[in-house]
Amino acid sequence: MTTLDDVSTTWLTVCRLRDLAYERGAAALVPDEVAGRPVLTQVALFRLLDESVLAVQQHDPFSDAHVIARGIVGTRRVAEQDVPTVASPMYKQVFDLRTGVCLDPAGKEPVAGRSPDLRTWTVEVVDGDVRVAVGGGAG
Amino acid sequence: MDPRHLVVVGGGMVAQRLVEALRDRDTTGTWRVTVLAEEPRRPYDRVALTSYFSGRSPEDLSLGDPALWDDPLVTLVRGDKAVGIDRDARVVTAESGRTFAYDHLVLATGSYAWVPPMEGAELDGVFVYRTLDDVAALRGYVNGLAEERTVRGVVLGGGLLGLEAAGALDALGARPTVLQVDTHLMSAQVDLGGGEALRRLVNRLGIGVRTQSMTTRVVPHRRGGVGRVELADGTRLDADVVVVAAGVRPRDELGRGSGLAIGPRGGVVVDDTCLTADPHVSAVGEVACIQGACIGLVAPGYTMAEVTVDRLLGGGAVYAGADTATKLKLAGVDVASFGDAFARTPGALEVVWADPVGGVYKKLVMSDDARTLLGGVLVGDASAYASLRPMVGRELPGDPAAFLLPEGGAGAPDLELPDDASVCSCNNVSAGTIRHAVGEEGCHDLGAVKACTRAGTSCGSCLPLVKKLMATELGKLGVTVSSALCEHFSLSRAQLYDAVRVAGLRTFTEVVERFGTHGRGCDICRPAVASILATTAPAHVLDGERAALQDTNDHVMANLQKDGSYSVVPRMAGGEVTPEGLIAVGEVARDFGLYTKITGGQRVDMFGARIDQLPLIWRRLVDAGFESGHAYGKSLRTVKSCVGSTWCRFGVQDSVALAVMLELRYRGLRSPHKIKLGVSGCARECAEARGKDVGVIATDKGWNVYVGGNGGFTPRHARLLAEDLDTETLVRTIDRFLLYYVRTADRLQRTAPWIEEVEGGLDGVRAVVMDDALGICADLDEQMARHVEDYEDEWRSTLDDPEKLQRFASFVNAPDVADPSLAYVPERGQVRPATADERAVLVAGTTLEVRS
Numbered sequence: 001m002t003t004l005d006d007v008s009t010t011w012l013t014v015c016r017l018r019d020l021a022y023e024r025g026a027a028a029l030v031p032d033e034v035a036g037r038p039v040l041t042q043v044a045l046f047r048l049l050d051e052s053v054l055a056v057q058q059h060d061p062f063s064d065a066h067v068i069a070r071g072i073v074g075t076r077r078v079a080e081q082d083v084p085t086v087a088s089p090m091y092k093q094v095f096d097l098r099t100g101v102c103l104d105p106a107g108k109e110p111v112a113g114r115s116p117d118l119r120t121w122t123v124e125v126v127d128g129d130v131r132v133a134v135g136g137g138a139g
Numbered sequence: 140m141d142p143r144h145l146v147v148v149g150g151g152m153v154a155q156r157l158v159e160a161l162r163d164r165d166t167t168g169t170w171r172v173t174v175l176a177e178e179p180r181r182p183y184d185r186v187a188l189t190s191y192f193s194g195r196s197p198e199d200l201s202l203g204d205p206a207l208w209d210d211p212l213v214t215l216v217r218g219d220k221a222v223g224i225d226r227d228a229r230v231v232t233a234e235s236g237r238t239f240a241y242d243h244l245v246l247a248t249g250s251y252a253w254v255p256p257m258e259g260a261e262l263d264g265v266f267v268y269r270t271l272d273d274v275a276a277l278r279g280y281v282n283g284l285a286e287e288r289t290v291r292g293v294v295l296g297g298g299l300l301g302l303e304a305a306g307a308l309d310a311l312g313a314r315p316t317v318l319q320v321d322t323h324l325m326s327a328q329v330d331l332g333g334g335e336a337l338r339r340l341v342n343r344l345g346i347g348v349r350t351q352s353m354t355t356r357v358v359p360h361r362r363g364g365v366g367r368v369e370l371a372d373g374t375r376l377d378a379d380v381v382v383v384a385a386g387v388r389p390r391d392e393l394g395r396g397s398g399l400a401i402g403p404r405g406g407v408v409v410d411d412t413c414l415t416a417d418p419h420v421s422a423v424g425e426v427a428c429i430q431g432a433c434i435g436l437v438a439p440g441y442t443m444a445e446v447t448v449d450r451l452l453g454g455g456a457v458y459a460g461a462d463t464a465t466k467l468k469l470a471g472v473d474v475a476s477f478g479d480a481f482a483r484t485p486g487a488l489e490v491v492w493a494d495p496v497g498g499v500y501k502k503l504v505m506s507d508d509a510r511t512l513l514g515g516v517l518v519g520d521a522s523a524y525a526s527l528r529p530m531v532g533r534e535l536p537g538d539p540a541a542f543l544l545p546e547g548g549a550g551a552p553d554l555e556l557p558d559d560a561s562v563c564s565c566n567n568v569s570a571g572t573i574r575h576a577v578g579e580e581g582c583h584d585l586g587a588v589k590a591c592t593r594a595g596t597s598c599g600s601c602l603p604l605v606k607k608l609m610a611t612e613l614g615k616l617g618v619t620v621s622s623a624l625c626e627h628f629s630l631s632r633a634q635l636y637d638a639v640r641v642a643g644l645r646t647f648t649e650v651v652e653r654f655g656t657h658g659r660g661c662d663i664c665r666p667a668v669a670s671i672l673a674t675t676a677p678a679h680v681l682d683g684e685r686a687a688l689q690d691t692n693d694h695v696m697a698n699l700q701k702d703g704s705y706s707v708v709p710r711m712a713g714g715e716v717t718p719e720g721l722i723a724v725g726e727v728a729r730d731f732g733l734y735t736k737i738t739g740g741q742r743v744d745m746f747g748a749r750i751d752q753l754p755l756i757w758r759r760l761v762d763a764g765f766e767s768g769h770a771y772g773k774s775l776r777t778v779k780s781c782v783g784s785t786w787c788r789f790g791v792q793d794s795v796a797l798a799v800m801l802e803l804r805y806r807g808l809r810s811p812h813k814i815k816l817g818v819s820g821c822a823r824e825c826a827e828a829r830g831k832d833v834g835v836i837a838t839d840k841g842w843n844v845y846v847g848g849n850g851g852f853t854p855r856h857a858r859l860l861a862e863d864l865d866t867e868t869l870v871r872t873i874d875r876f877l878l879y880y881v882r883t884a885d886r887l888q889r890t891a892p893w894i895e896e897v898e899g900g901l902d903g904v905r906a907v908v909m910d911d912a913l914g915i916c917a918d919l920d921e922q923m924a925r926h927v928e929d930y931e932d933e934w935r936s937t938l939d940d941p942e943k944l945q946r947f948a949s950f951v952n953a954p955d956v957a958d959p960s961l962a963y964v965p966e967r968g969q970v971r972p973a974t975a976d977e978r979a980v981l982v983a984g985t986t987l988e989v990r991s
Contacts, residue, residue, distance in 0.1 A: 014952040019945070023659070023687040024694075026951040027958075040959070045951065049659070059960075064975060065703035066960045070691040070750075072665050075658035077626055087662035089691040089699055094662070111975075 011124070011131040020047035020130065025069030025086065027058050030121070030134045043121055043132065044069035046097055048084055053130050054097045055121035056086070061114035062105070063090035068118065076103055142171040142212065145451065146231055146239050148221040148393065149247035150176020152185055153424035153440035155202050157245060160448040162210055170451060171212040173239055175231065178270060179218040181208060186437055188274050189303040199858055200271070221248075224397040226417055245447060246394060246407055246422040250387035250435060255295070259357030264365035265381045268304045277382065281311045284379055289314060291377055293368050295354050296384035297324040299467055304382045305346045306472075316347035316376065318368075320385075323350055328465055328476035329516045332493060336500035336518040340472045343498070357381055389426045389433045402428030411457040413447045421447050434461050438564040445567065462564045464528050466521060475521035478514025478531035479504050487513055492543035494519075501543040503527075510534045525604035529560035529570065562608065563601045568594040570608060577612040585609065585895065603898075624886065625663040627655045632667055632811065632886045639668075640675045640882075646684050647672075666690050667886045670773055673809035674881055674922065677929050679936055681943045692771035695947065696934055697753055698744075702972040704961055706746040707733070707756055709765035710806065713780045713798030713818075714741025723763035731756055734969045739850075740777030740815065742768060747970060749958055751949040757934045766932035767807075773887075774809045775816070778802040779827070783820035783837075792837030794820035797866065801835075804870070805877060807930050811884040811893075814877065815849070829857045832880075832890040833873055838862070842869045846876055847891040847901070855891040858901055861909060874923040875908040875916055 014028040025044045032041035042058035046069075058066045070089045075082040076096075084097040093116075094104040100118035110116045122133040145161070147154050158172055176182070183200040208215050216233070223232040224244065231239045252267035254260050266277045284290045290313035294305045297319025308315040317324070323334025324341065338348045353371040360366030360379075367377045394407035399415050402408050406428030413421045413429065424440035425433055434440075439461035449456035464477030482489050486507030493500045499519035506513055512530045517523060523542055535542065556562070558571030576582040576591045585602070588609050589595050595602040622631035628651075630638060635654060644650050647668050651660055660668070669688035672678070678685060680693050692698055697705035709724065716724075724743050728735045731752055733745035748756055769775060780798035784790030798818040808814070817828030818835045828834030834845040840863040848857030861872060884893040897903045906912035937943045948954040962981040963970035973981055 012952075019951055021686060021946070022684070024946075027949065028952045029950050029956065042950070042958075042960070063701065063703075065701065066958060067691070067699070067703045070694070070699070072662040072690065073659075073687065074627075074661035074665060076661065077658065082658040084659075085661065090701075090703075092662060 010133060010135060012134045013129045013131050014045065015130050017047065017051070017053070017125050017128050017130055020045060020053065022047055022049055023073040025071065025073070027066070027069040028132065030132055032134065042066045044086070045123065045130065045132075046073055046084075046086065048073075051125070053123045053125055054084065055123045055132055056095065056097060056100045056118040060088045060090055060093075061110040061116055061118070062088060062093050062108050064111045064114075065090060068095070073097070078103065142168050143242040144240065145170045145172040145243050145245065146241035147172060147174045147245045147247055148231060149249055149424070149426070150174055150178060150182050150215070150217070151247060151249045151424065152182055152202060152437050153249070153444050154245075154247040155182035155207075156441045157247065157423060157444035157448060158213055159203055159207055160445050161451065162207060162213060164448060165452055168212055171214075173214040173216060175219060175221050175233060175239065176215060176217050177220040178272070180271070181205070181215065181217070183271060185270075188268075188271065189307050221393060224393055224420075226397050226420065229419060242419070243451060244420045246420065246426055247424050247444075248390040248393065248426045250389045250425040250433070252383060253386045253388045254383050255354070255385050257355055257357060259359065259365075260383070262357055262359050262365050263363060264379065265357060265383065268300055268382055268384045269387070274307070277307075277380070278311060281308065281313050281380055285312055288379075290379045292316070292380045292382065293318060293354075293376060293378040294382045294384055296386065297321065297348065297350070298327060298384065298386070299325060299465060301382075301384035302341065302467060302472070304384045305341070306344070308380070308382065309344060309346055313380065314345070314347075316349065316378075317341070318352040318354055318370070319348065319350045320353050321350065324348065325467070325474065325476075328480060329474065329518060330481060330502065332491065333474075333476075333500045333502065333516040333518045336493065336495070336498055337472070337474055339495070340498045340519055344472065387425065387435050389428070391426055394422065394426070402431065402433065404428075404433070406433035412450050413443045413458060414450070421450075423447055429458060430460065434463065436461070436463060436465065438462055438464075438567075441565060442567060462561065464564060466524055473517070473519055473521040475517045475524035475528075476515070477524070477528045478512070480514045480516050482513070484513050490539045490543065492540065503539050503543060505535075505539055509539060512539070522603075525601050526607070528564070529556055529562055529604070533557065533560070556608070562604055563592075563594040566593040566596065568592045573605060573608045574612050577609050578616060582609075583613060583618060586892070622885075624667055625661055627651060627658050627660050627664050629656055630654060632671075633883045635667070636671050636675070636882050639671050643676075645672065645676045645678075647688050648684060660688075662690075663886070666693070666773070669693070670809045670811065674878075674926065677926070680933055681937065681946065686946070695750055695753055696767055696771060696937065697748065698771045700746060700972070702961060703958065704746070704972070705748045705750065705753060706744050706770070707748050707753070707760075708738065708742055708744050708768040708770035709760050710768035710802070711742040712802040712806075713778055713795050715795055715799060716742075720763065720765065723760070723765070727756055727759045727763075730759075732963075732970060734971065738770070740770075741779050742777065744770070747963060747972070749949065749961060750947055751954070751957065754938060754944050754947050758938055761932070761935050761938060767934040769807055772807075772809065773812055774807060775802070775805040775814045778805075778816040778818060779831070780818045781820050781825035783818075787820060789823060790820035790837070791839050792820050792842070794818040794826065794835075794837060797835065797842075798826075801870070801873065804927055805873075807933070808877065808881070808926055810877070810881045812887050812889050814880075814890070816873075830854070831857060833857070833876065835869065835873075841865050844869055844872060846904070847894045849889050849891055851889075853891075860901070860905055871920065872908055875919045876904065878919040878922055879904065879907055879915075
């Protein structure tokens with residue numbers, strides 16, 4: 001059992017790798033801290049075909065809804081490289097899944113005070129467990 | 140100063156253009172205009188008369204913006220014929236006795252159908268082919284006879300009009316034979332070789348042709364009406380109906396009566412400014428004898444109208460000569476002729492390419508050095524017409540023969556049209572005008588260019604060229620007009636559809652590896668491929684890899700709302716629902732705290748469902764007998780209906796039963812965009828069916844079907860595809876229409892813009908779905924039969940599959956925890972999403988346990 005007080009945990013196991021579908025996000029709740037207060041933050045996890053798992057914030061800065069995991073996964077050519085991406089299901093902004101950087105704001109501005117880019121979390125897969133770095137491990 | 144008074148005698152296409160041009164340019168209102176029309180209706184598109192047979196209604200033939208006739212400076216007098224002109228007093232007298240004083244008079248009386256001297260021309264069953272009333276009478280006569288027997292029709296005249304009349308008879312189910320006095324068909328436009336190729340094409344349609352046949356006598360049947368015709372060589376042909384399309388003669392009697400000069404073969408003689416010897420009288424269109432001849436084509440008439448308006452407003456325009464290029468509009472037969480088609484220019488060379496087996500004959504007439512294009516004849520494949528016609532009088536790059544080879548052959552060099560080349564001869568629009576509209580006036584799609592320049596708004600034959608010019612110009616502006624789906628596919632959606640169907644691919648990975656350029660797709664191509672596979676290789680939306688292609692709406696089979704919750708819509712086919720059903724829906728909404736609203740598609744929408752609640756909600760709905768309403772899909776949405784003849788005092792057909800049947804037939808059909816249908820039980824049209832992609836309206840004989848309507852940002856009224864169909868034919872027609880759309884439309888293209896882009900527009904669509912012009916109907920019918928047979932409710936099968944249900948978890952590490960970011964406040968007795976400010980108060984400080 002992990003509770004909000006337990007922010008010292010560096011790695012939080014959120015699920016088994018097989019619980020995640022390829023190229024389709026899933027949301028998870030991870031302990032976090034906002035302005036010194038412990039809270040639960042929603043993250044969006046994505047399992048790619050190479051068995052890597054990437055995590056970005058579930059909150060969509062352009063719509064203010066928690067929906068990023070429900071976006072369509074794909075790739076985009078950036079500097080001759082195919083970058084893994086997710087497109088927000090709300091207004092179709094495209095984000096780099098590795099860095100969280102917004103690659104295409106689709107003509108919109110983020111809601112007041114928000115960065116257009118997504119926060120990311122470091123994820124590792126150990127013995128089939130998907131673990132998210134929380135607390136001090138946030139990337 | 141009071142405006143001067145212009146009187147126009149005649150209410151045809153040229154008169155309409157003249158008034159339109161005058162009101163367009165005379166911004167200070169120096170002229171008011173009165174149009175005296177003999178026919179009881181507004182000017183209509185006479186060129187498209189034949190399409191009236193293939194199901195269009197008179198209103199579809201209307202020209203231009205009807206608001207023109209509401210202009211306070213325009214008066215249209217209908218159903219009153221001018222009978223005399225007093226040029227000294229400057230007064231026109233009408234049949235009703237009314238008089239119209241003029242400052243300037245324009246004669247635009249057009250021409251009449253000439254009936255050759257022969258015995259029996261006055262018999263019942265002998266028709267001319269000139270006005271809407273002629274055509275309506277012919278249609279009524281043939282339909283009346285057709286109830287008793289197969290109707291045999293004879294068309295006198297093998298020119299443009301004769302062939303159209305034969306096509307019309309064929310469309311009515313009659314068996315037509317064309318009798319041509321000359322050596323070959325369309326002898327005024329094409330040479331003997333072209334005429335021979337044309338005869339073979341026309342024969343293939345089931346239309347008989349006899350050349351060098353002069354009719355001397357129409358013999359009555361003993362039961363009355365026409366019985367047979369007799370030819371000069373003694374041949375007798377049985378005939379139930381005779382259509383005379385032997386040519387037209389100018390209606391110059393007003394000119395004759397008032398002492399104006401008349402041409403050697405008729406027509407009011409005018410100079411290059413369209414003025415007669417009387418400075419207060421002009422003549423335009425087919426009645427005008429200009430440069431020594433009367434011309435029976437609309438484009439030169441339009442030019443004369445523009446010249447006249449320019450002169451009335453003090454300009455110096457002159458009529459430079461006629462573009463007599465023509466293109467026959469007969470489904471399945473492609474004929475065009477332009478410029479010096481008969482190589483009459485001294486030293487002219489002819490380059491001919493003929494494929495008798497394929498029924499293709501093409502000829503270019505070149506100057507003596509084989510460099511300048513003088514004219515041409517295209518039979519069987521007139522695709523090069525739009526780009527070649529504006530090049531008349533100009534040098535063709537490269538070998539002229541290259542322009543005659545079939546498409547996909549050696550390939551003709553791209554033609555770069557000079558700015559002054561005329562692209563649309565109906566409306567006299569040059570290549571430069573189109574380039575300007577795209578480059579300077581911001582017209583970036585075909586609709587905008589058409590609206591801005593009027594190019595392609597009359598006969599439409601130049602549209603391929605307009606499109607090409609627009610694309611080239613947009614390319615120069617750096618606007619991408621590639622039809623490529625996205626960075627991952629260089630094919631358009633329609634091309635990809637064909638490729639996937641032919642290759643028999645079943646998964647996205649196969650598709651992207653075979654036809655993609657690189658990478659793993661994106662939010663554009665993935666749903667497009669999902670939609671294509673849904674009809675080429677049907678499977679559940681969440682089967683295997685397909686699940687990763689769907690937009691969130693299709694993925695969770697609900698509609699995403701602004702706060703991240705979803706709305707749920709069960710199907711109520713035809714808008715019909717039992718009291719028990721309504722109660723069940725109400726109970727579900729109440730138990731899950733959902734906001735309910737009636738949709739525009741006659742059903743109930745329930746809002747505010749969390750993703751993890753969707754399976755629970757649907758368990759209840761499926762148990763109550765409901766199924767997915769596909770409100771979330773690019774697919775059939777609803778078939779809206781009025782209550783119909785079962786209850787309504789005015790209904791003539793059971794619209795609800797048909798709507799329910801259609802909705803159950805097409806439910807779940809994935810398409811390029813959403814599809815909406817409507818069925819009205821009588822002409823009062825309470826279901827607003829003409830605002831739908833497919834609208835069906837009951838008549839006392841069956842059903843009329845309209846296509847291409849939509850609401851939204853650019854509302855469109857659906858246009859008539861076919862009339863008085865029985866239910867079986869109606870369903871087959873809609874089947875084919877929908878699947879033809881599914882196969883060939885662009886991504887997110889509704890039916891209205893798709894129809895505009897189909898070759899031949901609505902007539903082209905009709906030729907494919909009604910006359911099987913592409914030979915694909917059997918395939919379409921088979922595909923729809925498979926769709927109907929394979930349909931299963933995707934929500935029911937999801938509920939039966941634990942693996943699919945996993946996708947609805949709120950959080951992968953806390954599946955029982957509700958999304959804490961959602962918050963609702965009460966409003967008008969229901970809930971609505973909290974605003975950002977309200978939420979800050981409601982959601983702050985949430986603490987929850989999570990599984991580690």
